[in-house]
Amino acid sequence: xxxxxxxxxxxxxxxxxxxxxxxxxxxxxxxxxxxxxxxxxxxxxxxxxxxxxxxxxxxxxxxxxxxxxxxxxxxxxxxxxxxxxxxxxxxxxxxxxxxxxxxxxxxxxxxxxxxxxxxxxxxxxxxxxxxxxxxxxxxxxxxxxxxxxxxxxxxxxxxxxxxxxxxxxxxxxxxxxxxxxxxxxxxxxxxxxxxxxxxxxxxxxxxxxxxxxxxxxxxxxxxxxxxxxxxxxxxxxxxxxxxxxxxxxxxxxxxxxxxxxxxxxxxxxxxxxxxxxxxxxxxxxxxxxxxxxxxxxxxxxxxxxxxxxxxxxxxxxxxx
Numbered sequence: 001x002x003x004x005x006x007x008x009x010x011x012x013x014x015x016x017x018x019x020x021x022x023x024x025x026x027x028x029x030x031x032x033x034x035x036x037x038x039x040x041x042x043x044x045x046x047x048x049x050x051x052x053x054x055x056x057x058x059x060x061x062x063x064x065x066x067x068x069x070x071x072x073x074x075x076x077x078x079x080x081x082x083x084x085x086x087x088x089x090x091x092x093x094x095x096x097x098x099x100x101x102x103x104x105x106x107x108x109x110x111x112x113x114x115x116x117x118x119x120x121x122x123x124x125x126x127x128x129x130x131x132x133x134x135x136x137x138x139x140x141x142x143x144x145x146x147x148x149x150x151x152x153x154x155x156x157x158x159x160x161x162x163x164x165x166x167x168x169x170x171x172x173x174x175x176x177x178x179x180x181x182x183x184x185x186x187x188x189x190x191x192x193x194x195x196x197x198x199x200x201x202x203x204x205x206x207x208x209x210x211x212x213x214x215x216x217x218x219x220x221x222x223x224x225x226x227x228x229x230x231x232x233x234x235x236x237x238x239x240x241x242x243x244x245x246x247x248x249x250x251x252x253x254x255x256x257x258x259x260x261x262x263x264x265x266x267x268x269x270x271x272x273x274x275x276x277x278x279x280x281x282x283x284x285x286x287x288x289x290x291x292x293x294x295x296x297x298x299x300x301x302x303x304x305x306x307x308x309x310x311x312x313x314x315x316x317x318x319x320x
Contacts, residue, residue: 083149135162257313
């Protein structure tokens with residue numbers, strides 16, 4: 001058994017998640033009018049960014065609150081592009097969903113309906129319990145498919161005992177900045193990739209098998225998965241990994257790799273540290289380094305980065 005690393009190449013929680021959209025105005029209206037996000041920054045991708053990610057990509061907007069993580073919206077001129085995870089099931093491996101905390105899930109539900117956007121599942125209550133830093137958490141979650149085909153879970157914490165809060169509770173806003181980005185996995189091989197290369201480990205690793213949770217996620221009754229909040233020594237990265245096959249041996253699995261020529265969730269971004277030999281570690285473990293420039297983040301429109309494609313097709317940016 002390999003020795004657990006005391007440090008991680010990931011620093012802090014997620015900085016951004018990328019949404020590719022060919023319905024630009026509808027996507028902007030969803031995040032600003034239905035969710036109440038501000039436009040933190042906006043502009044056009046640089047020639048270097050377009051070369052790395054696609055010449056069909058043009059305008060961008062960073063959407064969030066006065067501080068914290070952002071949703072990074074990027075306009076594609078490919079009008080016929082379809083959502084990346086169309087027909088995907090929750091257990092199909094890949095970068096699959098964004099989780100965002102809310103102060104009042106019923107109010108957000110009404111706002112989404114009032115602004116004429118669709119709901120995958122109405123507010124539904126379920127709970128999880130595990131060792132620190134999770135504790136006992138009861139939550140009411142709402143599932144939405146946004147205009148570009150990206151899926152969001154909007155969650156209100158209704159009861160908590162012990163643990164570390166999943167996000168900052170603010171009374172001045174209703175929808176918090178981006179919280180977790182979820183990777184679905186068939187088995188633990190991708191988790192081993194994150195342990196050995198990046199020093200990320202499950203800070204919580206517990207079986208979640210509740211019909212209410214399966215309903216929210218669009219899965220069948222009895223569906224179970226290992227829910228792993230990734231970090232290093234009570235550090236929460238904002239990456240969540242769900243592992244399905246051990247609890248659902250009859251499921252088949254189809255990988256949905258991130259794709260910037262399609263719409264929907266295309267990448268997630270973190271601050272990186274100690275990255276001198278990281279490229280070699282990634283490729284030696286079966287990953288692929290695909291770019292040396294990141295997409296715009298808060299305060300930096302053209303960050304230097306190591307951008308890689310992982311074992312289930314996820315695209316992750318670690319900015320310098």
